[in-house]
Amino acid sequence: MIGYAPKEGFRLANRVDLDAMIPREDFGVMDDTFNMDLMSDFPLRNLAKDAPVLKLLRKPDFQRETNHWTPEQVVTLIESFVDSEVIPSLILWKAPSFIFVIDGGHRLSALRAWMEDDYGDKHISRAFYKTEISEKQLKIAEATRKLTEKRVGRYTDLVAQVGLPVTGTNTKMHKRAQVLATRALPLQWIQGNAAAAETSFYKINSQGTPLDDIETMLIKNRRGPIAIAARAIVRAGSGHKYWSGFTPECVAEIEKITVQLYENVFKPEVDEPAKTLELPVGGSVSPLDALSLLVELLCITGTRQQGVKSIAQYAEDSTGKATVAVLRNCYEVLHRISGKDSGSLGLHPAVYFYNERGKYNRFLFLAMVSLVTEKLKSNNSGWFKEFTSARSSLEQFLITNKSLIAMLIVTLWKGQRIYKTRDLLDYLVNEFKIPGKTVSVEEAISFLGLSGRIVDVRNVTTTPSISDDTKAAVFMREALPKAMHCPLCGGILDQTKSVSYDHIKGIQSGGLGDADNLQLVHPFCNSIKN
Numbered sequence: 001m002i003g004y005a006p007k008e009g010f011r012l013a014n015r016v017d018l019d020a021m022i023p024r025e026d027f028g029v030m031d032d033t034f035n036m037d038l039m040s041d042f043p044l045r046n047l048a049k050d051a052p053v054l055k056l057l058r059k060p061d062f063q064r065e066t067n068h069w070t071p072e073q074v075v076t077l078i079e080s081f082v083d084s085e086v087i088p089s090l091i092l093w094k095a096p097s098f099i100f101v102i103d104g105g106h107r108l109s110a111l112r113a114w115m116e117d118d119y120g121d122k123h124i125s126r127a128f129y130k131t132e133i134s135e136k137q138l139k140i141a142e143a144t145r146k147l148t149e150k151r152v153g154r155y156t157d158l159v160a161q162v163g164l165p166v167t168g169t170n171t172k173m174h175k176r177a178q179v180l181a182t183r184a185l186p187l188q189w190i191q192g193n194a195a196a197a198e199t200s201f202y203k204i205n206s207q208g209t210p211l212d213d214i215e216t217m218l219i220k221n222r223r224g225p226i227a228i229a230a231r232a233i234v235r236a237g238s239g240h241k242y243w244s245g246f247t248p249e250c251v252a253e254i255e256k257i258t259v260q261l262y263e264n265v266f267k268p269e270v271d272e273p274a275k276t277l278e279l280p281v282g283g284s285v286s287p288l289d290a291l292s293l294l295v296e297l298l299c300i301t302g303t304r305q306q307g308v309k310s311i312a313q314y315a316e317d318s319t320g321k322a323t324v325a326v327l328r329n330c331y332e333v334l335h336r337i338s339g340k341d342s343g344s345l346g347l348h349p350a351v352y353f354y355n356e357r358g359k360y361n362r363f364l365f366l367a368m369v370s371l372v373t374e375k376l377k378s379n380n381s382g383w384f385k386e387f388t389s390a391r392s393s394l395e396q397f398l399i400t401n402k403s404l405i406a407m408l409i410v411t412l413w414k415g416q417r418i419y420k421t422r423d424l425l426d427y428l429v430n431e432f433k434i435p436g437k438t439v440s441v442e443e444a445i446s447f448l449g450l451s452g453r454i455v456d457v458r459n460v461t462t463t464p465s466i467s468d469d470t471k472a473a474v475f476m477r478e479a480l481p482k483a484m485h486c487p488l489c490g491g492i493l494d495q496t497k498s499v500s501y502d503h504i505k506g507i508q509s510g511g512l513g514d515a516d517n518l519q520l521v522h523p524f525c526n527s528i529k530n
């Protein structure tokens with residue numbers, strides 16, 4: 001068998017979400033060593049509905065989500081199983097009440113997905129995620145199903161072959177069906193208590209499939225408010241409830257705010273490069289990218305005090321209060337950036353957070369988050385008015401120059417990118433709030449501490465075919481200037497997410513709520529209109 005492990009440094013764009021296949025359980029509470037006669041291998045029937053072993057099977061609560069495999073990897077595993085190819089041993093640990101999968105979560109989940117015909121989109125996943133299954137996840141699940149049916153067949157069809165006579169046409173299928181009945185996966189047991197099992201988990205995962213930096217960070221700080229909040233938002237309060245031990249009030253509050261934040265950051269769903277102006281401020285959701293974005297976001301907005309606390313600087317949260325506080329602080333900032341609340345600037349994502357080819361830029365987003373957070377912390381409510389005065393010039397400047405700026409940002413040291421960009425935005429607002437003021441791109445670049453010759457960064461096309469990137473670029477070029485503008489400030493309106501209906505002739509002066517007297521404006525612009 002060739003490794004099923006995904007390559008290091010991958011993006012989770014086309015990964016099958018099998019996280020519902022094996023539930024999670026808190027690992028730490030069970031400290032006893034447990035000895036008994038343990039099963040020596042793992043037949044497939046252990047994964048069948050109602051199998052006693054399946055009922056005992058758990059993932060440690062800190063294990064990463066089972067969503068790292070491509071459809072190809074899922075199918076290859078199933079194929080290897082029915083074709084009797086080598087599959088590496090599962091590593092299990094027996095706790096008093098459960099059997100924990102220390103290594104092999106993806107393997108077992110892929111097999112169970114096949115048996116249940118649920119590749120992240122059917123009954124088990126739907127119950128697990130409630131209704132929050134993204135379009136992308138549904139598409140990938142369907143692609144995995146098709147690929148499996150083509151290469152291996154349906155599990156139920158194969159089961160139906162068991163015991164049937166061999167004919168000339170079904171030899172391969174018949175052989176595979178036999179394997180279903182007789183094959184078992186090899187397994188090893190970890191001896192010792194929970195601490196020993198946890199140590200094994202880290203050892204195994206630092207050898208085989210390396211954990212990403214972000215995963216290691218989340219695991220190490222898994223009882224802290226930032227990790228809990230990030231994991232809650234990424235699934236809009238559904239999926240495994242890392243927060244289920246908190247007080248009922250905190251649980252209810254966490255689930256409420258995370259749904260709002262999910263909507264605020266990740267809706268509507270789009271494919272990138274985007275060919276629509278209806279875009280999420282947080283880019284498209286692929287679980288690992290989303291988690292790392294959320295950790296950064298929550299750290300920037302996390303505290304009301306000055307400065308930024310890193311994920312590790314937060315104490316463990318035992319009641320849920322700290323998690324609720326972190327979520328509330330985040331919402332406080334986010335609803336000023338996007339959404340319909342009266343203080344919302346309703347920043348258009350295409351103008352502020354995406355480049356001219358419809359690609360999301362997290363630094364531009366986090367820089368704006370950081371800027372708004374700072375202004376809120378210093379109670380500088382006047383700044384929002386200054387921003388509104390500067391807005392139309394600022395947006396023109398960004399539309400023309402942000403790709404160049406974004407390209408230069410990545411030449412900065414990683415730890416500086418967000419804050420340098422924030423300072424640049426702050427500077428631009430300060431300049432553009434003065435009527436008639438212009439800023440050259442060279443001035444902006446020198447503000448970043450960079451200098452040099454500006455080169456044309458556009459890709460050179462050498463074939464007559466049109467790439468997705470180019471299509472997205474043409475779309476952005478044509479659509480943005482035609483987007484609706486706010487008649488009060490001249491800035492671009494995000495008409496799907498962040499508009500407010502303004503009475504042109506005010507209510508106090510007898511203005512009516514009929515169509516002729518209404519216009520679409522930014523919620524914030526409406527709130528400060530005299």
Ligand SMILES: [Zn+2]
Pocket residue numbers: 486487488489490491521522525
């Ligand atoms: Zn406006």
